[in-house]
Amino acid sequence: MEKHLFPKNFFYRHSQFVAPDLIGCYLIKKNNENDRVKGVIVETEAYSQEEEACHGYRKRTESNKSLFGKPGTFYIYKSYGIHHCLNIVTDKENFASGVLIRAVFISKKNERLASGPGLVTKTFGVDISFNSLEVINNNSLWISQSDLNLEKKDLIQTTRIGISKAKNIKWRWYLKNSRSVSKRLKGDRTPKFK
Template sequence: MKDDLFPKEFFYRHSKLVAPDLIGCYLIKKNNKKSLVKGLIVETEAYSQEEEACHGYRKKTESNKLLFGKPGTFYIYKSYGIHHCLNIVTDKENFASGVLIRAVFISTKNERLASGPGLVTKTFGVDKSFNSLEVLNNNSLWISQRDSSIEEKDLIQTTRIGISKAKNIKWRWYLKNSSSVSKRLKGDRTPKFQ
């Protein structure tokens, strides 16, 4: 099952390089010995301490220290104290950089079930107990590589959502032909079929 994992170096790059490369990859959660939830990642956002919207912009704190940690680990936080958000730490240690998984398509479920970061964690049963787990080295939650190629023309690159600072940076990507995307670029119509 796990022979389709990434090389370790994949996550040792800037978040704005990792984020588009995660589109088309699979988020997989093992619920028990026989049950898996598997979905196609269709939307991501990049954050880095160089810009104000990043949790690590000002300094390392107790609540954001995992974002400064080892690339290829999960960083989970609560948004507005309500929804958990699933992020993957990228780039290098002691530098806050991460990718938020914004939307996932699960072929056996309603296409809008995981069409937002809070819906992703709710659908996959992800909470802070997954914090600091290595993406490639655990048996409960992981990401596997794409099984088909995705080209730049298949993606839409646009600004991030739900932030008040650094709003004009185009560090959000989504799969153009997916109807599971949380919010489309103005004028980009939702496709009829996935």
């Protein structure tokens, strides 16, 4: 079972620093001994209680309390009561800061299979039962460190999607050469199929 462990303090940083560093990492879900789904994270968004788009902006509630939890745990919520969204808690406890996994590329599958937050959780079979689970210390859903050696020039940094407040903050990153990104920056053309 491949688990490339992150440096001890990797998730104990502000979401705006963790989010780009998660691009290229692997999201892995083990369904049983013979069945697992593995993909490369190609798009992320950062949120923090300092800005209005964050679920923890106003206060801690029953539904967002895991976002205030231990860095390096999952925060899962239902968007518009329809689909689940997978987030990783970052920074420090009692401070709402997290990274939304927006898109994942899965080799040998349709490149658009997990190109959006709801499609990620649908494809990986993620629901509220994974809420508050540790990102690396479990055997059902985890993130493994990247071996892709990406550089800053490989990423596009732009504004977040689908929010009505704090829309101008550039806290979304995606892998420029990926065809699995949910929405590209205007003028950034989808790379040709190799």
